[in-house]
Amino acid sequence: MADSSMVRFYQDNGYALVKGLLTKAEARAYREECHALLGRLSQTEATWGSARALAGRATELRHCHDVQFHSAAFTRLLVDPRFTDVAAALTGSENVQLHHTKIFVKPAEKGSPFPMHQDSAHFPHTRHTVGAAIFHFDDAPEEKGCVRVVPGSHKGGPLAHIEEGGWHLPLSEWPLEAAIPIEAEAGDVLFLGYLTVHGSGVNRAAEARTTLLIQFRDPEDRPADDVHRSRGQGMMLRGVDPGR
Template identity: 75%
Template sequence: MTEHLGADALTTYRENGFLLVKGLIGKEEARALREECHALLGRLADGPDPTWGSARELVDESVLRHELRHCHDVQFHSAAFTRLLTEPRFTDVAAAVIGSPNVQLHHTKMFVKPPETGSPFPMHQDHPFFPHRGHAVAAAIIHLDDAPEEKGCVRVVPGSHLGGPLPHIEDGSWHLPTDEWPLEDAVPCPAEAGDVLFFGYLTVHGSGLNTSAEARTTVLVQFRDPADRPTDDQHRDSLGQGMMLRGIDPTGRKEADPA
């Protein structure tokens, strides 16, 4: 058991499908990484807004616009993120939640929800995006500034992972029917700078609109047990996929045939 987890933490994770670890990184570390994120946005050319089309169903008609800033593979833009990915405080918890001493990177993303217009995400599982045989895939959302409800914090459905993969609607991205899985019925997970939310890729989750006067800044890390193989070729071209964050890859990186 990692020193950053309480005695009942893993039981809670297995039952609920998610776990918020308070203060996993320090406030000053979070502040410095936040500055790295916003500096990176300043260096990037404006690209397409990654807001899902289905997010429009979640926004009140009085909100004229909503937007999201993002960047994939942040570790290729700044060494600060490379150091973060291999930080034992993070990788030890990651190993604990997937039940393997070996932690392999799938991909990273930076998300910035701008003040007052930061886009929501409909409820969904991550499974449809990159299904794996053993479901030993999880995510960590690293909060680099405070994320109260008004900033559009992550919302989850406790225990939803126990039902296995769910049928999703594909309309530019994968999401669950918004009438059956309303965002407002999910449990909010407000967080402070330095907190890290871990959840399995079968856990139903989403996030609300940022209506506050401040940006919400997070880094998402998707990771897996390297012994768990994907069932198809989705996302196999991710630039950093396969990097070992902890332990070894016992497969020798031999790709198994899909299906």
């Protein structure tokens, strides 16, 4: 459960890193599950066009949406109280609803970066309670292209994004290297508000970087536009949907 100091830090900075939410053994098992799932799929490349410009060379990013429909292991993780209790505390609601899930794997030595952006540009909501939990299934030092954030950037509200190349902020105004790297270990979970400006660098290490993204919200926070749907959207992860 998130304590009051973590909640205050999240409110002030727009992110919070929870150390050791999963054990090392659990993280290793989920890592194996991720790579096995991607091995069963034929189309997994998801590099943004703007990411290629940012990297200045050919890079790769493997991903999969709606992972709980592919493996029951991820279904169990979605409702794990260690995760949902923190999500509830950070959103300020007893009720936590799923928006979507994704696996992201940055291959060794050539894993694609993400330019700086806000997730709100992809799926705006009316009350801005949407958050992301990034589960790290292996270590993510800066060399592996860890997430980088601009603390406090959520307080400026939604920013205008460039649509071409993947809905990102202007590269010259929001350089990746100016953001703070959030290095993590296997089992750590990074919580981010969807207004927090963030990105990530190229994986230059000899090992892949493996993460799971769970995007969640207060069920009373409705989409501002019908622009993003997923098969699992609306599933209750904690509590109830007061509107139903």
